[in-house]
Amino acid sequence: MEMDEVIGKILHGYRPACVVMTANELKLFDQIKQPATAKQIAETLNLHREATERLLNSLVAMEIITKKNQTYHLPESAHDYLTSGGSRSLQQWIQLAAEFYPVWGQLSPFIKSGVLIKSVMEMLGSDPHKMKTFTNAMHDKARKATWLIAREIPIGEAKTMLDVGGGPGTYALEWCKLHRHLKATVFDIASVLSVAKNYIEAYGLQGQVDTRPGDFHTDDLGDSRYDLVLMANILHMYDAEMGRALVSKAAKAVKPGGRIIVHGFCTDENQTSPFEDTLFNLNIAMLSEGGRAHPIKEKINWLEGAGISDIRHFRIEAVPTGVITGRRHH
Numbered sequence: 001m002e003m004d005e006v007i008g009k010i011l012h013g014y015r016p017a018c019v020v021m022t023a024n025e026l027k028l029f030d031q032i033k034q035p036a037t038a039k040q041i042a043e044t045l046n047l048h049r050e051a052t053e054r055l056l057n058s059l060v061a062m063e064i065i066t067k068k069n070q071t072y073h074l075p076e077s078a079h080d081y082l083t084s085g086g087s088r089s090l091q092q093w094i095q096l097a098a099e100f101y102p103v104w105g106q107l108s109p110f111i112k113s114g115v116l117i118k119s120v121m122e123m124l125g126s127d128p129h130k131m132k133t134f135t136n137a138m139h140d141k142a143r144k145a146t147w148l149i150a151r152e153i154p155i156g157e158a159k160t161m162l163d164v165g166g167g168p169g170t171y172a173l174e175w176c177k178l179h180r181h182l183k184a185t186v187f188d189i190a191s192v193l194s195v196a197k198n199y200i201e202a203y204g205l206q207g208q209v210d211t212r213p214g215d216f217h218t219d220d221l222g223d224s225r226y227d228l229v230l231m232a233n234i235l236h237m238y239d240a241e242m243g244r245a246l247v248s249k250a251a252k253a254v255k256p257g258g259r260i261i262v263h264g265f266c267t268d269e270n271q272t273s274p275f276e277d278t279l280f281n282l283n284i285a286m287l288s289e290g291g292r293a294h295p296i297k298e299k300i301n302w303l304e305g306a307g308i309s310d311i312r313h314f315r316i317e318a319v320p321t322g323v324i325t326g327r328r329h330h
């Protein structure tokens with residue numbers, strides 16, 4: 001591709017994102033589970049008819065929905081992802097992306113000052129609705145990751161698991177569903193655990209998954225207590241010093257011979273790839289003081305320093321993130 005084509009494609013990147021975020025916000029996908037005209041949709045949702053038609057036509061151009069004889073339709077195969085109550089719903093995740101969209105609009109002031117645009121933890125802590133959306137979005141995203149990691153890591157022999165900063169508890173729940181002898185504890189702040197409890201109930205896994213409220217900065221996670229300790233999407237919120245300290249605390253909670261899994265965004269040594277992780281590295285700097293998609297080698301060093309060996313790492317491209325796992329040897 002010539003440079004003008006490359007830049008042209010990049011410059012228009014935000015448009016399709018805005019179309020999807022707006023359609024999701026207006027619950028437009030729910031309206032076209034059955035074929036409907038722009039007029040019908042606009043009347044039901046109280047929208048401007050012609051503007052709605054242009055939005056729908058854009059979704060057709062993006063091959064997300066179809067148009068036939070002036071009626072629009074969401075293909076059956078997309079219902080699960082885009083409509084309310086879908087078992088693989090992406091609604092909350094799309095809503096979260098919309099939440100962060102204005103932050104990117106402030107990239108220039110951030111680059112000039114290096115000063116945080118918005119603290120994501122403060123935002124979530126002060127707004128229960130946003131905290132709930134965020135936690136539900138984690139669930140939408142984690143469901144796929146869980147299965148891809150489970151396929152790569154044989155955790156079959158583990159009987160106890162701690163999910164550190166487990167949020168909705170997706171990893172604990174999906175793995176307990178897969179391994180019926182596994183008992184898991186989701187550790188997170190109390191307000192987030194109220195969302196996790198809903199999921200535990202929805203999965204019907206009250207006998208296998210419980211919750212433990214706490215603060216991983218100040219509370220002990222336990223000493224040689226769990227066969228499996230997972231830290232998913234936590235370390236990117238902190239600087240290297242804190243990252244190392246948290247990894248060390250988590251490793252201490254693993255029984256000798258047990259396994260730790262650290263999962264999340266991580267760049268290569270150069271900090272220029274993979275693409276998603278590199279852009280996330282920029283994004284998190286605007287949202288969390290000291291936050292970083294720490295390079296994979298750095299995280300491996302933290303694990304080795306915490307007495308973890310047999311270290312292996314791999315990427316799960318579909319999510320996309322990196323996974324590092326190893327065993328505690330003493």
Ligand SMILES: C[S@@+](CC[C@H](N)C(=O)[O-])C[C@H]1O[C@@H](n2cnc3c(N)ncnc32)[C@H](O)[C@@H]1O
Nearest residue numbers: 138142165166167188189192214215216232233
């Ligand atoms: C990005 S989410 C990841 C959730 C989940 N592990 C996942 O990957 O889907 C980070 C989680 O860390 C939790 N968290 C942040 N600070 C915490 C703290 N000091 N103590 C316990 N949990 C904390 C948040 O409430 C949130 O659920």
